[in-house]
Amino acid sequence: MADLVVVTGPPGAGKSTIAEALAREFSPSALVRGDDVFAFLREGAIAPWLPEAHSQNEVVIRAAAAAAGHLASGSCTVVYDGVVGPWFLPTFVEAAGLREVQYVVLLPPEDRCVERVATRPGHGFTDLAAARHMYRDFATADVEARHLLAGPPDDVAAVVRTILERLGEGALLWTR
Numbered sequence: 555m556a557d558l559v560v561v562t563g564p565p566g567a568g569k570s571t572i573a574e575a576l577a578r579e580f581s582p583s584a585l586v587r588g589d590d591v592f593a594f595l596r597e598g599a600i601a602p603w604l605p606e607a608h609s610q611n612e613v614v615i616r617a618a619a620a621a622a623g624h625l626a627s628g629s630c631t632v633v634y635d636g637v638v639g640p641w642f643l644p645t646f647v648e649a650a651g652l653r654e655v656q657y658v659v660l661l662p663p664e665d666r667c668v669e670r671v672a673t674r675p676g677h678g679f680t681d682l683a684a685a686r687h688m689y690r691d692f693a694t695a696d697v698e699a700r701h702l703l704a705g706p707p708d709d710v711a712a713v714v715r716t717i718l719e720r721l722g723e724g725a726l727l728w729t730r
Contacts, residue, residue, distance in 0.1 A: 558626040558650060559721070562638045563660035564689040565679055566667030568713070572660060573635035575714045580631035584622075588636020589678075591618040602637075603684040615642050616649035623650030637688065640695045647730045657728040658717055659697050661704045664689045700725045 561573040570587065577585040592602060592614050600607040602614075618636060626632045638646050638657075647655050664686065671677075671685040679685075703716060720726045 557656050557721070558622055558632045558634060558652060559656040559658070559717075559726070560634045560636075560638050560643075560646070561658055561660065561717075562634075562636060563662075564637070564667055564692045565685045566670035566674070566689075567660040567662055568670070568708075568710075569635050569637075569660060571710055572713050572717070573633045575710050576717055577631075577633040579714065579718060580633075582630045584625045584630050584632045586618060586622040586625065586632060586634045586636075588615075588618050588634065588638070591621070591636075601681075601684070603681070603688055612642070612645060615646055619646040619649035620651070623652050626650070626652065639691060640697050643728060644730055647728070654727055654729040656721055656726040657701050658720070658726050659692060659702050660713075661692055661702055664693070701728065 559576065561569050561576065563569055570589075573585060573587075577583045594617075595610070595614070600610050602611050615638065618634070622632045622634045640659075643655075643657065647653070667689055668682055668685050671680060672682060700720070703713065717726070
């Protein structure tokens with residue numbers, strides 16, 4: 555069985571950039587973007603950062619996890635790029651059909667995340683108040699230090715090297 559690596563954090567943390575670079579480090583590999591699965595929703599969709607979206611978010615997280623888990627079961631290293639806070643991690647892992655995943659939380663400084671949300675071109679998410687709220691959700695969550703990568707995400711190669719080192723050490727393993 556290949557690994558499933560979950561790269562998560564608040565909006566603007568650099569998840570997509572890091573996940574894309576990380577996926578290139580494995581062969582064969584697959585990249586599953588959580589935003590793409592949320593984009594399946596159309597009429598009546600609730601903004602995922604709102605409290606009343608919890609049930610909707612759980613369904614979408616389960617669908618994304620199932621896809622990622624199936625790919626991983628096919629001897630392909632899968633990198634999942636999306637918001638999977640520790641509050642959704644057990645649900646994600648169960649829906650993936652796995653017992654364990656590699657889990658890394660990117661958590662640059664809040665102002666850096668908000669700045670990136672405000673200035674990134676072509677991204678559909680621009681709600682700065684929601685970005686700050688989700689940042690605080692991650693910053694106050696119970697995440698073991700070994701899963702956390704704090705600091706600026708700007709040196710992509712250095713962040714990917716750190717993740718690869720932690721993967722090699724088994725430091726990112728999360729087991730349900």
